[in-house]
Amino acid sequence: MFTVLTLMAIGIIIGFTIQDKAKIVKAIDPMINIAIYALLFLLGISVGTNEIIISNLDTLGAQALLLTLGGVMGSVVLAFFTYKFFFKTKK
């Protein structure tokens, strides 16, 4: 995983130095999309060939949605206080 993070850091530095090369910069987003398509496709294949995951997809999905509920509600409730104490302008 260290390799992954290092590659990203190198990417940021290179990206910073080529900011003015508009042609290259424009080509990055489509390339990112292709890489994401490829990776999600490969993840799909691993999942499809994994019987344990397929037969438990409903319980895994249910637990995922509970995590969403927790993450979103935690963020939103805390955001209520952040807004109230730091951002709300007095009337």
Add this chain to the structure above:
Amino acid sequence: MKNSLIIVGFFVLGIFIGLYNLLPQIFVEIDFSIYALYILMFLVGVGIGADKKVWEILKNAKLKIVLVPLTVIVGTAIGVTIVSLFLKDVSLRESLAIGAGYGYYSLSSILISQISGEALGVVALIANIAREITTLLVTPLFAKYFGKIAPIASGGATSMDTTLPIIIKFVGKEYAIISVFSGIVLTMLVPFAVAFILKF
């Protein structure tokens, strides 16, 4: 939104090809995904580094703005910690890592499946897609009952792009910069947070 559908489409297509054994044997023998991940992470880095708007916003940010992504980080951690008490297949550490996807489902699910296996990767994928969809659908209520930061907090890493239009619509243009800032910080944080939580 269209791009999200394409991404999910590729994932579902992969599942069917895997299910019915339609794939060439070479895909089973060699794991291409780690190389694709290397390329992706490098490109994501270049994309962030080359984005002038990103540096502009980070440079001109007032100190107070930092509270917004911080709210998301702390709020998400508290929320998933509570939920994890009730889950049978996902540990606290894994729940925190999934939460630290902050809605950036493509990257977080790929990273998590590399570190902890495909089952957890699938949970991360569904949980983080649901975060984006929830934000798109419930933003009006969040804005009404929890204040103007709430939709941005709900959006997490997506508040800089996919959920930005709906957020601006309900909390106003003056919060656009805050929303983009929070999304940028969280997007950059995702790979580091996920790797850190699962590895240490």
